[in-house]
Amino acid sequence: MTTASAANSGWPQASTLLKEQSKKGHEGFSLADSEFPEAEKIPTTLTRKHIPGLPELSELDVVRHFTRLSQLNYSIDSGMYPLGSCTMKYNPRINEVTGSHPLFARLHPLSPDSTVQGAMELMWNLESLLKEISGFERVSLIPAAGAQGEYTGLKLIRAYLKDKGIKNNKILIPDSAHGTNPATAAMCGFEVVSLKSNAEGLLDKEVVLKHCQEGDVAGIMLTNPNTLGLFEREIQTICEIVHDHGALVYCDGANMNAMLGLTRPGDAGVDVMHFNQHKTFTTPHGGGGPGCGAVGVCAKLIPYLPTPLLKKKDSSFAWEENSEKSIGPIKDFHGHFMMMLRSYTYIRELGAPGIQKIGRHAILLANYVRCRLGKSYEVAYPRPCMHEVVLSDKLQQKNKIKTLDIAKRLLDFGFHPPTVYFPLIVPGALMIEPTETETLATVEKFCAVMEQIAKEASEENAFDKYFKNSPKSLPFAKIDETKAARDLKLTWNN
């Protein structure tokens, strides 16, 4: 029996699982037959006896399937993505051309140095750009993502202190920090001490001093601007206090976009910082990765950098694999090179005049949102912000409308919601980062929608009237995440 349905329609719609579309004998590859004779038979003990249950599909089947799937995604290319702390700015298309360039795409990472000088020069150049932008003495491009950059940074601190005979084991982390910070500290074997933010949402130098005086402090892990979008005004004094107690300062560079061209973390006394090149320097987010980290360090941490370390001699480049004090290798090979091609392209295209407008424009647009939406939402910390602003649902809660309701309602109006319920210190947080690549007109539209939702939220029976079944206008309605967790189905088969 054939059921007539929309299944053959070309409009955006769900696509059945690949497995269900499979038909024996279909194939989607083009492979020459081998010119070599059959290889020796595989011993029975090693042979695979069951054919893996992969689907068999024609190329067009596969193209349609993934095209349909793609149409179910929100993306930067389809609309504004105001996710705070995620810096969802435009990913320039030219990056994809350079980032898949055939003269780089098939270079083996272990090629003899003499055969890959162009790729090594590009890495050297990118490092130089990042050094100038951030004020650090050297930058390792190896870390795969921000979290691995954090890991590298804390390992460097550990190695430096060990070398100096210091066994301190506590890492101070503000309560507004990203979850990766405490998780990374734990992965490095440190003890995490949480620092309470003050009434202004900032780190308090007295609190830092008190903890440092108690002893055993190896370092502090701060984010600047912090996750409330506020610049840590006392950053220099905090760095001094930490240094005076023999500890080091780690900066989470997740919010580097706000500092671009305005101020350099290296100048403030930060010892080590990771870059999120997938945020700040436009390598694509790709639906959750790959990221592209990098770690900048001050002079005293250079001897400990992970291997391999890029060296320049005269005009040629070489890898240094062995370095006595190095923390060793932290991942396979030397980082996400094809992503470096993209961020290099971005920085070179903008140059100093462009780079130095990024922070400025990002900050202006975030403050526009703050000043305008401050009239209909509670601003968690009412003071000028940097690149992002944190609102809360405090006013809407009075009428039983929560942040999650606001987020889902935004989808009805075609906007992706902001980051919600983070930072944890703001109940019902809505964290908005417009980024500099949006036009003011788009940001105004977003604000108008937010105002409309605030108005709805203030009406009688607001929940039933407007929020209950949101999102309503999408191919999918609200998704049952509780069922997913209670009744785990993680593959086709179980």
Next chain:
Amino acid sequence: MRYLPLTTEEEKRILQSCEEASFETLTRDIPENLRIKKLLNLPEPLHEAEMLEHIQELGEKNTAPKMCSLLGQGAYDHTWPAVIDYLVTRGEFLTAYTPYQPEVSQGTLQAIFEFQSMVSELFGMEVSNASLYDGSTALVEAILMSARLQGKSSGQVLVSEGVYDRTQEILKTYLTSLGFELVTWQASHEGLAEEKTPLITNPVAVVMQSPNKWGLVEDWKLLKKTADTLNTKSIAHVSHTHSLALFESPGTAGIDIASGEGQSLGIPIGFGGPYLGLFTCLKKDIRQMPGRLVGKTVDARNREAYCVTLSTREQHIRREKATSNICSNQSLMALRACIYMALYGPVGIKKVADSSRRAATAAREIITKQLKNAKGLKVLNGTLLNEFSILYSAENERKVEKLQAAALSQNVILGLKNTAPVNSGFKGALSLAFTERFKKKNAESLEKIFGELIV
């Protein structure tokens, strides 16, 4: 500037709306002495055409693209179809964020779910996560998970000698400072893990890699037996995913955790990354699994849908008690692998594996013949996938280096110097890797290179 649309006029308007006199007053939290007051010292901006020329010029400084490369050790230059590049650069995939809002991320979510399903099929394991950074860090995570499953925060990890040297170094970086000790499970002189179970006192896991660093295929059943004898967890590390089309899967051997490198599934070697860390385990152990997971569920209208699940294991919720600090997965690379597996299916993946194996076997035969009378040089003979190794004595080290140099002058990158099995009595190894790109004409020049230099 094309990525910076805000006009001076609009800047003024924003400042007015915020009742600020200037940008400087708006950003008064930045201390005066920390402000950058001049133009950064960066090279002049480049327009698009200039940029493309610049990248082309840098690219032309690489001579490797014109060469026949026999490099392997965890990165293999297989072919991939054009349609992958086309599909993954669709903006809806490329520029989407992590799928935390499931209603507007069903594309990424279903693709990851299909990826998890297909990786589980290949590995013969019950569940796969949404991917980790790369093979070596996936193995680190596997060992940490094994420790958690046994409630151990220290102890010994038995690591087979056939694990890549680089991977062993990476394990050291992550594990020794946490109190884990790495003990080598020695290989025989033939380059395969020894049958006899080494004695360790407080075992955390037993790790075996296949194909191993000499390119030889190991038997997971021996891994399982060894772990059982030591009463600990077995970890299989699959260095080349295509091996699973021909050789027994970790799941069939009853392995507890299997990690791997998925680069061969449609991901260019791209000078080292990004690649694709694979991670699979048993469903009962899922709560100790690191990394993101996608599960199947329904939406409010009862249609099949997907979402990120078991997030409570992850850093953004459990912070210092999380199963890992990892925040991303290699989503776009997982998507590449997903499309690759969908296009190739069981037949195509097997054909790539078989073609690569035929090329490596033919090359091994040629070289074995050439080295018949050479002293201090020995070809390792076990079952291979697409890579094999020639052991050399200390006296032959110079000769091997000369051979590599001579090959390079003939545009052949003649593999990688490697360590030899400790029990073999040889100084080192030369490891050569092959893919379906290797043709008869390449085999002929390889024969010539060995023929001229080793007599």
Next chain:
Amino acid sequence: MSSILPDRKYTKDHEWAQLNGKNVMMGITDFAQNSLGDVTYVQLPETGKAFTKGEIIGTVESVKAVSDIYAPITGKILRTNADVINDPSILNQDPYGKAWLLEMEASDESEFQELLEPDAYGQHAE
């Protein structure tokens, strides 16, 4: 408004405890289940294991939150509630009844007396 029953004692970590002969039954409060949201997973200790007061003995998870359960008193675990492990949703429906978590053998009876009275807990949970 979350409910607090008068027939038992409470901890600051939002657990309830009730005497069952000489033993102590425990669970999480209505307030706790309410702030967690839909509970998806409950992990409880093995029976026979001993814990000191304040030690972590298990966890309760929802989709976006996880919360540790602490031993309200010092003692050995006598039995745990398999129903709540098989169907965690009952914690949202009946936290004080069907969804009790475990029973402990008290090694020091005075510890139970030191727990919060319903009124004091009510103020704490506000």
